[in-house]
Amino acid sequence: MTLVSCIAVDDEPLALGLVCSFIEKTPFLKLVGRYSSAVEALEAIHSQPIDLIFLDIQMPDLTGIELARVIDKKEGKTPKLIFTTAFNHFALEGYKVDALDYLLKPFNYEEFLRAATKAQAYMELVHRAAAPPSPQAPTEEYLYLKVEYQMYRILYDDILYMEGLKDYVKVHLKNEPKPLLSLTSLKSLEDKLPESKFMRIHRSYIVNLDQINAITKNSIQIQGQTIPVSEQYKEAFSQFLSKWL
Numbered sequence: 001m002t003l004v005s006c007i008a009v010d011d012e013p014l015a016l017g018l019v020c021s022f023i024e025k026t027p028f029l030k031l032v033g034r035y036s037s038a039v040e041a042l043e044a045i046h047s048q049p050i051d052l053i054f055l056d057i058q059m060p061d062l063t064g065i066e067l068a069r070v071i072d073k074k075e076g077k078t079p080k081l082i083f084t085t086a087f088n089h090f091a092l093e094g095y096k097v098d099a100l101d102y103l104l105k106p107f108n109y110e111e112f113l114r115a116a117t118k119a120q121a122y123m124e125l126v127h128r129a130a131a132p133p134s135p136q137a138p139t140e141e142y143l144y145l146k147v148e149y150q151m152y153r154i155l156y157d158d159i160l161y162m163e164g165l166k167d168y169v170k171v172h173l174k175n176e177p178k179p180l181l182s183l184t185s186l187k188s189l190e191d192k193l194p195e196s197k198f199m200r201i202h203r204s205y206i207v208n209l210d211q212i213n214a215i216t217k218n219s220i221q222i223q224g225q226t227i228p229v230s231e232q233y234k235e236a237f238s239q240f241l242s243k244w245l
Contacts, residue, residue: 002124004116006052007033009041009067010084011059015105019054019084022112028120038062045071050079052100052119057085068099080122082115098183101149118149125151143192145171147180154180156197160222162189162206172225174211201237202230215241 006029010016016034023031032050035041039062041053053071057064064083071078081098086105100122101115125144143159145152154171163170163179164186170179190200200206205227207220214221219228229237 002028002120002127003030004028004051004120004123005030005032005049006054006079007031007035007041007044007050008054009035009038009059009064010054010056011036012056015056015084019112022109022116023054025109026113026116029116038064038067042067042070045079049077051123052082053079054082054084054103057083058087080119082119098146099149122151125153143189145180145182145189146184147182152180156194156208157210159198159208160211161208161225161227162186164204174223199233199236199240201233202228203232209240217241 006023008016008019008023008031010019013036016036020031020034023029029052032048033041033044035044038055038059041055042062044050045053055064055067062070064081064085068081071081080100082101082103083099084103084105084107100119103111103115141156143154143156145154154173158173158175160172160174163172167183167185169182169184169186169189171182172179186200186204186206190198190206193206197209198206199209201220207222207227211222212220213223217229219226221227
């Protein structure tokens with residue numbers, strides 16, 4: 001069982017006490033700090049390893065959203081967030097700063113546990129992905145992708161191509177009518193994918209080389225979708241093209 005170290009941040013003493021009591025009764029959570037302001041919490045975040053923050057949004061001096069933006073610029077491992085707030089119109093802001101979940105006050109232990117369990121599952125996925133494979137272990141054939149508040153495990157062989165759209169990436173899959181939409185960058189995904197199976201052929205496209213149906217000097221085709229090859233990637237693409245000729 002992955003033990004998740006966490007802190008609670010809320011300027012309301014009753015709300016802070018409730019969250020801390022919920023954390024302490026949850027076996028896989030370890031409470032390492034409680035703070036009545038985001039400014040106090042910031043010092044703790046920089047001085048000790050923390051996996052998860054239960055974070056109020058409406059606070060004086062520094063709001064939860066503002067703290068989340070500061071944390072995002074922190075070097076090294078950054079803690080994940082679960083927002084706790086009485087205002088549901090902050091949900092979109094929470095999504096933009098990559099929060100794991102959003103608890104609307106007043107919430108009960110069942111709702112809290114559901115969000116905490118989601119965080120634990122996320123941490124386990126991250127730990128498994130970061131762990132070095134044993135010499136006997138087969139190479140992983142899948143990608144972890146965050147879609148809204150869930151982590152998906154996607155087989156490489158199921159990916160047709162990826163399409164970058166500003167702050168998002170569309171991942172087009174076999175036998176799926178709608179692509180998965182993830183708040184990430186194409187560069188971030190490119191760094192995780194094996195070069196033997198995937199190639200970036202355009203600033204907006206990464207393709208699965210095994211899924212190519214047809215090919216020309218300036219484009220490829222995957223399941224009827226024509227994808228252009230931009231000038232920036234033509235040299236690498238030409239080397240791949242020579243294997244087809």
